[in-house]
Amino acid sequence: MGWAIALHGGAGDISLSLPAERRLPREAALHHCLQIGVAALKAQKHPLDVVELVVRELENHPNFNAGKGSVLTSRGTVEMEACIMDGNSKKCGAVSGLTTVVNAISLARLVMDNTPHIYLGFDGAEAFAREQGVETVDSSHFITPENIERLKQAKEADRVQMDYTQLIQKDEKGESPTVNGDSQIGTVGCVAVDKNGNLATATSTGGFVNKMVGRIGDTPIIGAGTYANNLCAVSATGKGETIIRGTVARDVAALMEYKGLSLKEAAAHVVECNPRGDVGLVAVSAKGEVTMPFNTTGMFRACATEDGYSEVGIWPSVQD
Numbered sequence: 001m002g003w004a005i006a007l008h009g010g011a012g013d014i015s016l017s018l019p020a021e022r023r024l025p026r027e028a029a030l031h032h033c034l035q036i037g038v039a040a041l042k043a044q045k046h047p048l049d050v051v052e053l054v055v056r057e058l059e060n061h062p063n064f065n066a067g068k069g070s071v072l073t074s075r076g077t078v079e080m081e082a083c084i085m086d087g088n089s090k091k092c093g094a095v096s097g098l099t100t101v102v103n104a105i106s107l108a109r110l111v112m113d114n115t116p117h118i119y120l121g122f123d124g125a126e127a128f129a130r131e132q133g134v135e136t137v138d139s140s141h142f143i144t145p146e147n148i149e150r151l152k153q154a155k156e157a158d159r160v161q162m163d164y165t166q167l168i169q170k171d172e173k174g175e176s177p178t179v180n181g182d183s184q185i186g187t188v189g190c191v192a193v194d195k196n197g198n199l200a201t202a203t204s205t206g207g208f209v210n211k212m213v214g215r216i217g218d219t220p221i222i223g224a225g226t227y228a229n230n231l232c233a234v235s236a237t238g239k240g241e242t243i244i245r246g247t248v249a250r251d252v253a254a255l256m257e258y259k260g261l262s263l264k265e266a267a268a269h270v271v272e273c274n275p276r277g278d279v280g281l282v283a284v285s286a287k288g289e290v291t292m293p294f295n296t297t298g299m300f301r302a303c304a305t306e307d308g309y310s311e312v313g314i315w316p317s318v319q320d
Contacts, residue, residue, distance in 0.1 A: 002306030010186010011280030070206025087199030097122030189235030
């Protein structure tokens with residue numbers, strides 16, 4: 001048994017031709033956040049504090065679909081959501097419909113710690129944020145030129161776009177559409193276990209590009225995009241509606257609990273049983289195991305364990 005940590009920056013149809021200027025900042029952010037998480041675990045921080053810390057860093061990075069990088073609704077607004085959960089106690093907190101809160105994951109933590117509830121949304125969540133004195137900004141802070149362009153293209157294509165859906169653009173002559181090699185930014189999440197087997201998970205997102213106002217995805221729903229118990233901690237990413245229908249995060253834990261599967265067996269089975277191209281997840285077990293399966297083209301991901309193993313990747317690796 002030893003500590004372990006894994007994090008993701010979203011899964012989807014990540015083109016192998018993704019330009020370096022798009023790929024490298026995301027890889028650097030994963031490296032940076034992984035180092036922060038490892039340092040916190042080595043300093044014997046509780047996994048709940050570790051996953052909150054790491055997800056806050058990911059929310060502050062504009063190249064991921066959470067916090068500063070949140071994608072836009074059909075009205076051109078942001079509606080952010082997040083969830084955090086402690087494995088041993090099963091205490092958890094979730095928020096949806098945030099428009100001014102800088103770090104949604106920390107508000108989810110406050111819902112868990114400072115209210116008798118689990119889930120607050122929209123105006124109620126915003127009011128609670130003001131009561132708690134968390135950092136808020138004008139909603140324009142979250143509306144980047146890149147996401148305005150993504151929304152424009154999604155509207156032109158008359159579709160919503162999940163993490164890393166490739167955007168279609170006309171070529172230089174304005175003729176046939178071509179895939180531009182860039183991909184949609186992705187949901188973020190982190191799972192961690194300390195050397196004593198304490199587990200925690202956290203997930204944060206801006207949702208789909210061009211989503212209906214008021215749409216809630218899998219991220220803040222316990223057992224769908226986020227779940228932890230005394231066996232494992234899971235953070236999922238991909239197509240929210242699929243993840244909700246499949247109760248993806250809870251199914252990993254249930255297969256371990258009721259079928260006696262290992263973490264890797266359970267996670268692989270759950271991912272394989274969901275529609276191809278829709279699901280990815282990161283998970284750790286109480287024994288210090290880590291796994292990061294996905295059935296999409298790729299998933300921005302990183303992990304490290306106490307025994308020295310470390311990985312940062314996008315597309316399937318040899319061992320996958």
